[in-house]
Amino acid sequence: MFEAIAFYLFAFLTISMFYITVTTSQALHALTALAAGMIFISAFFFILGADFLGAIQIIVYTGAVMALYAFGMMFFDSTRDVKEKQGNKFIVVGMATVAAVLVVAIFSAPILSDNIVALYPSVGAGNTQEVGMVLFTKYLIPFEVAAVMLLVAMVAGIVLAGKKMDLSLTLMNKEEILEMNEDKNKKVLS
């Protein structure tokens, strides 16, 4: 009973938040709605008994990803309204096709899920402990590869975004900034 109430409440909240994210013309509204939707999604993980995944969802998405987006938005002029695509016929046709396929997927999901028998795991340890046992035995190699991938992504992010970080626009006067911009415009590829 409570599970049903929680499911429908959070389903409604998540769908409305993500709908706002997709449709709003303000980048800041989209960012905050996305952060709220991420937290509401973690509620599903808690309902499903995946406690560790829910905690990771909150920490990684609303902690790290949203902070990174917020810092990234400071580089862009995010206050102006976002222009949207106007009616492209190919896109309309493609969206209609995809929507039709998705409707088929929705109605065929019950057939698919009936074939999956509910085998509950032998409860001896908590979810976090079970996750640890599975992650460090069966999925050890993918875990290490994911760690290397995160390291590569970190290095790539520093190399890409860290250019000209030694120059501080607040400490330069107006002539220096203009001179720097002229230098930048001369170079086609920097």
Place this chain on the structure above:
Amino acid sequence: MEIGLNHYLVLSTILFAIGLVGVMRRKNLLLLFFATEILLNAVNIAFAAISHYYGDLTGQMFAFFVIAIAASELAVGLGLLIVWFKRHGTIDLDTMTSMRG
């Protein structure tokens, strides 16, 4: 009223459709990234639900790896976006057609 696997799969499909619509209609690259995050999260819900009802932790493992991939994709993507914005002053998708074809 029992909440089964179907409920979660339908919810995941609805969220995936919302993200797909966002990917198709957004022109600003930053908001396009938001839509891809929605897509990844929709798939994560389906993974966690199947993991719960099937009694196997593999689904949760895949959800962890999806989160890791999303984080690294974001780091590299935002870095590229900042470089592009410094050079061109806009992150609209339509301005990125440098080749005529």
